Amino acid sequence: MQESVVTSTGVKISIRHKRKQKNTSIIIAHGFFQSKETQTFRKIEDELLDQFDIISMDFRGHGKSDGVFTFSAYEKEDLKAVVDYAREHYQKVGVLGFSYGGSIALIEQAEFKNIDSLVCVSSPMASEKIEFKWWTSGAIKLGLKGLERGAGVRPGNPYLKKIRPIDVVHDISPAPVFFIHGDQDPTVDHSHSQQLYKTAREPKKLKIFQRGSHAEELYRKYPEAFIQDVVEWFKVTLSN
Numbered sequence: 001m002q003e004s005v006v007t008s009t010g011v012k013i014s015i016r017h018k019r020k021q022k023n024t025s026i027i028i029a030h031g032f033f034q035s036k037e038t039q040t041f042r043k044i045e046d047e048l049l050d051q052f053d054i055i056s057m058d059f060r061g062h063g064k065s066d067g068v069f070t071f072s073a074y075e076k077e078d079l080k081a082v083v084d085y086a087r088e089h090y091q092k093v094g095v096l097g098f099s100y101g102g103s104i105a106l107i108e109q110a111e112f113k114n115i116d117s118l119v120c121v122s123s124p125m126a127s128e129k130i131e132f133k134w135w136t137s138g139a140i141k142l143g144l145k146g147l148e149r150g151a152g153v154r155p156g157n158p159y160l161k162k163i164r165p166i167d168v169v170h171d172i173s174p175a176p177v178f179f180i181h182g183d184q185d186p187t188v189d190h191s192h193s194q195q196l197y198k199t200a201r202e203p204k205k206l207k208i209f210q211r212g213s214h215a216e217e218l219y220r221k222y223p224e225a226f227i228q229d230v231v232e233w234f235k236v237t238l239s240n
Contacts, residue, residue, distance in 0.1 A: 004065075005085045007077040014064035015082055016056045018049055024092040024238045025053040027082055031099025031122075031215050032071075035063030037150030040216050044096075047227050052234065053090070057082045059101070061154040068156030071127055072100055072163070076108040083114050092116045092238040096230060098215040099123060099188065103165045106196070109175055110168035117237035118177045119230055122185055122215040125166035125192040127158075138186040142213055145220065169200045176203040176237045180229065182212020205233065 004012050016036055026048055030041055036056035045054050059078050061069030069075070079095070086093045094117040097105040102120030109115045124130050169177075177200055181193035190208055197206040207229060212218050219226045 002085070005081040007081045009074075009077060011060050011078065012066040013060065013078045013081055014058045015085070016045075018045065018054045018056075020049060020053060022051070022053040023090070024094065024234070025055055025086050025090045026094045026096055026234060027079070027086060028054060028056045029079060029095055029097040029101030029105055030057075030059065030062065031097075031101050032069070033062075033146060033151055033153045034098070034216065035150045035152070037063050038148040039150075040148060040220060043223075044216070044219055044227075047223075048096075048231065051231050052094075055082060055086055059104070061156060062152070063150060068154045070156045070160050071158045072104050072107065073157075073160035075100075075104045076111065076163075079104055079108045080112055080114070083108070083112070087114065094118065094234045094238055097121065097123060106165040106169050106172055106177075107163045110163075110171035113175075115172075115175050117234055118172065118175055119180065119233060120177060120193070120196070121180045121218060122182065122188050123165065123179070123192065123196065124188045125169075125195050126164040127162055129192065130187065131189050133186045136186050138184060138213060142186060142217055145217060166195060166199060169196050173201040176205075178205045178207070178229075178233045180207050180209070180218065180226075182209045182214060182218050184211055185214045187214045203237070
């Protein structure tokens with residue numbers, strides 16, 4: 001299977017394409033400091049592979065991709081390159097985005113209109129609104145759990161001009177979107193998903209996990225419920 005794609009500006013983006021000859025594919029887009037190589041994301045990939053073909057990616061500055069991470073300023077080009085690749089093989093393409101990965105998916109879809117369905121997990125509505133209560137026990141525990149093999153980032157300029165997901169989420173229509181968040185998220189408060197949901201057009205859905213933390217930690221704590229929610233959403237929204 002192909003191991004990388006290249007953006008319009010020449011940045012190589014590492015991918016892993018797992019095929020079981022399904023009719024649809026799901027792109028898994030990680031968040032800050034994560035990658036497709038971590039144990040958690042490999043588990044998510046394998047669980048979803050029962051229902052869909054899977055394309056996992058590394059954003060620039062993460063994993064095996066080139067470049068430096070620009071905190072959502074340029075990463076829409078990374079995802080577009082992966083979606084374009086998926087479109088060569090599938091009629092229906094969904095994106096499962098975690099944290100920044102979900103925000104980037106909203107920005108990408110608003111501009112390029114090439115995603116059929118989205119799930120955005122703990123996604124910030126704007127970079128400057130991220131709370132990141134790093135001094136709390138919840139944030140410390142989350143950070144330690146995130147230190148899996150394959151995690152890490154090569155950061156770029158965090159002050160580049162960015163598109164705010166809250167300003168464009170209404171433009172992702174007609175793609176359906178499912179916002180998932182934890183009510184005890186120490187990094188991105190669950191009000192982000194509530195505001196994104198409020199601003200998005202139908203079809204849309206919102207779920208708040210009680211006692212839930214941030215992004216992939218929701219899967220770690222509630223693996224069966226999380227996967228069931230994601231699978232059911234994509235099966236319904238990608239079936240037509």
